[in-house]
Amino acid sequence: MTAYIIRRLLIAIIILFIVTLIVFFSIRLLPGDPLVIFLGQQATQGGVSTAELDRLREEYGLNDPIMVQYGNWIWGILHGDLGKSIYYHEDVGILMGERFPITLHLGLLAFIINIVIGVLMGLAAAIRRGTWIDAVTTTLANVGICIPVFWLAILMIYFFGLQLGWLPIYGYTSPFKDFWLNTQQVIMPVFCMAITMMATTARLARSSMLEVTRQDYIRTAWSKGLRERSVIMRHALKNGLIPVITLLGIGLGMVFAGSVLVETIFAIPGIGRLLVTSIFAQDYVVIQSGTLVIAMIIILSNLLVDISYGWLDPRIRFG
Amino acid sequence: MTGKNTIAEEFQEAPPRVSEWRRFWRVFLQRRIVIFGMVVLLILVIIAIFANFLAPYDPYRGEMEDSLQQPNSTYWLGTDIQGRDTLSRLIFGTRTALMVGFVTVGIAAVIGVTLGLIAGYFGGIPSMIIMRIMDALMGFPMLILAMLFAAVLGGGIQNVIIALSIATLPAYARVMNGLTLSIRENDYIMAEQAMGSSNIRIMLGHILPNAIPPTIVLITLQLGGIIMAEAALSFLGIGIKPPGAAWGAMVNDGYRYLSQNPVLSFAPGIAIMLVVFAFNMVGDGLRDALDPRLRGIL
Numbered sequence A: 001m002t003a004y005i006i007r008r009l010l011i012a013i014i015i016l017f018i019v020t021l022i023v024f025f026s027i028r029l030l031p032g033d034p035l036v037i038f039l040g041q042q043a044t045q046g047g048v049s050t051a052e053l054d055r056l057r058e059e060y061g062l063n064d065p066i067m068v069q070y071g072n073w074i075w076g077i078l079h080g081d082l083g084k085s086i087y088y089h090e091d092v093g094i095l096m097g098e099r100f101p102i103t104l105h106l107g108l109l110a111f112i113i114n115i116v117i118g119v120l121m122g123l124a125a126a127i128r129r130g131t132w133i134d135a136v137t138t139t140l141a142n143v144g145i146c147i148p149v150f151w152l153a154i155l156m157i158y159f160f161g162l163q164l165g166w167l168p169i170y171g172y173t174s175p176f177k178d179f180w181l182n183t184q185q186v187i188m189p190v191f192c193m194a195i196t197m198m199a200t201t202a203r204l205a206r207s208s209m210l211e212v213t214r215q216d217y218i219r220t221a222w223s224k225g226l227r228e229r230s231v232i233m234r235h236a237l238k239n240g241l242i243p244v245i246t247l248l249g250i251g252l253g254m255v256f257a258g259s260v261l262v263e264t265i266f267a268i269p270g271i272g273r274l275l276v277t278s279i280f281a282q283d284y285v286v287i288q289s290g291t292l293v294i295a296m297i298i299i300l301s302n303l304l305v306d307i308s309y310g311w312l313d314p315r316i317r318f319g
Numbered sequence B: 001m002t003g004k005n006t007i008a009e010e011f012q013e014a015p016p017r018v019s020e021w022r023r024f025w026r027v028f029l030q031r032r033i034v035i036f037g038m039v040v041l042l043i044l045v046i047i048a049i050f051a052n053f054l055a056p057y058d059p060y061r062g063e064m065e066d067s068l069q070q071p072n073s074t075y076w077l078g079t080d081i082q083g084r085d086t087l088s089r090l091i092f093g094t095r096t097a098l099m100v101g102f103v104t105v106g107i108a109a110v111i112g113v114t115l116g117l118i119a120g121y122f123g124g125i126p127s128m129i130i131m132r133i134m135d136a137l138m139g140f141p142m143l144i145l146a147m148l149f150a151a152v153l154g155g156g157i158q159n160v161i162i163a164l165s166i167a168t169l170p171a172y173a174r175v176m177n178g179l180t181l182s183i184r185e186n187d188y189i190m191a192e193q194a195m196g197s198s199n200i201r202i203m204l205g206h207i208l209p210n211a212i213p214p215t216i217v218l219i220t221l222q223l224g225g226i227i228m229a230e231a232a233l234s235f236l237g238i239g240i241k242p243p244g245a246a247w248g249a250m251v252n253d254g255y256r257y258l259s260q261n262p263v264l265s266f267a268p269g270i271a272i273m274l275v276v277f278a279f280n281m282v283g284d285g286l287r288d289a290l291d292p293r294l295r296g297i298l
Helices: A002-028 A034-043 A050-059 A066-078 A092-127 A132-146 A149-163 A179-213 A216-223 A228-240 A242-265 A271-281 A284-312 A314-318 B002-011 B020-028 B032-049 B086-122 B124-138 B142-153 B157-184 B187-194 B199-236 B247-255 B263-290
Strands: none
Touching (some): A002 A284, A092 A284, A149 A179, A149 B247, A228 A242, A271 A284, A271 B142, B032 B086, B086 B263, B142 B157, B199 B263
């Protein structure tokens, strides 16, 4: 097991290194000087002198050779310094630190809903295969995967916000400040974030449970005369849900991708919205460090998934 | 292929011969939902090709006095703020969506399959380099990676295609790598090597043909995701640039006039759903018909 973990860890470090290269050099492909693009927008309003531009370029280290810039960036990240935003004039670490709990809050809720409802749906469909329960849940899951998140958000805003007036259509208040308002505000965003995940989980749980219930040991359990509940709960579920763990990694990616859309629509100040704002502001420092942090989180959680997979299923560890 | 068949016939009793094509069609058309998906796709392809003839109005120019009309007998789905006919823009949006989808999977599949083939066949250092880069690309959520590249390249249909191709090619490389590794173990590959066939010949003539069915399934299943991602990018305003007709952008345009004319946002969303649903269903059907073992893998 230790050898397996060390091997996985080494691979993860190599992947992370390649991720930094991708992020850094794709941003540097930006035609033109990122600072000039950004200041160009300001110049039309106030005007920035060449001397000022040179000073800023020096400040952001854009005069250094590109490898030195890369080295400085990595060095900073290893020391917890993600750089300073051009647009917000603030440390990216602080910007992300403020927004991360909000995305985490929404993502965690979406995730819980996803696991509970998704797994239950998949389970019900698999156990009652071929009945109306299976037909309904499978159809729901197939449709759920196809719903564009941003469109569902707008649909919900229209019906629950504008027509019925039940829920606020945008904003985010800290749950510690006003818990009730916060709950009302997060219902729609959380549901939108969860929908694709939920459908995916349901489909995966169904097919993997069907796979398991065909195994010999399940037939043995039945022929021993065990009750359905104990066959399902004690024998089938344990193996049937192993593939669902993979979704923990995939789901995290979905949370971030969903947060980009959902937070933009509901005007929630989270990581996703920060990224979109920075793209429009051409704030390369935030884009660069923001995408890196997201990729880092996903790669590390995939590492944990891999390790727990190896722990749960020895065939993988020694494979 | 023919050589392999004759050997098989010599050594074992041949089962009653059913044409592969007939078997494929029987399984493929077994489920009604797959037929539905197929029909929807055919209709959409026809709409995309003949958009110029089918669209009742110019999708890019509207009459300002007809701004924000509700659906009526002249404008079946109403008009947007610039007085452009929603139905016509929807029809031209079909062309955009399908074009982005097909061109992107084309590029991503060719590059991804080639990389996966090289990595799987040669193993060692080439495999190490290629597959770790693919792993790194897969570390990003697809939408965020596409956003990164679209932002760097600057939007527009061409750049959206490039961004989505980069974001989706690791899937092909990974699947192809796995397939190559398993196909390479077959005796006929060893026989080819013993006969002195070149690596290129073995890769293109023997491994690639065997890997085509799963690749076709993957392509079909990816198409829905790509169209969805293009819509999301265009919705955010980093995808297809106005006045181009893109469903995602239409949803966003309509969002501002949601209380006046909700159809503007609702209609393109339904179109997106329909396309993605159709591709997913056809993909599922193809998977069952071409290779049921792929269930749960693809």
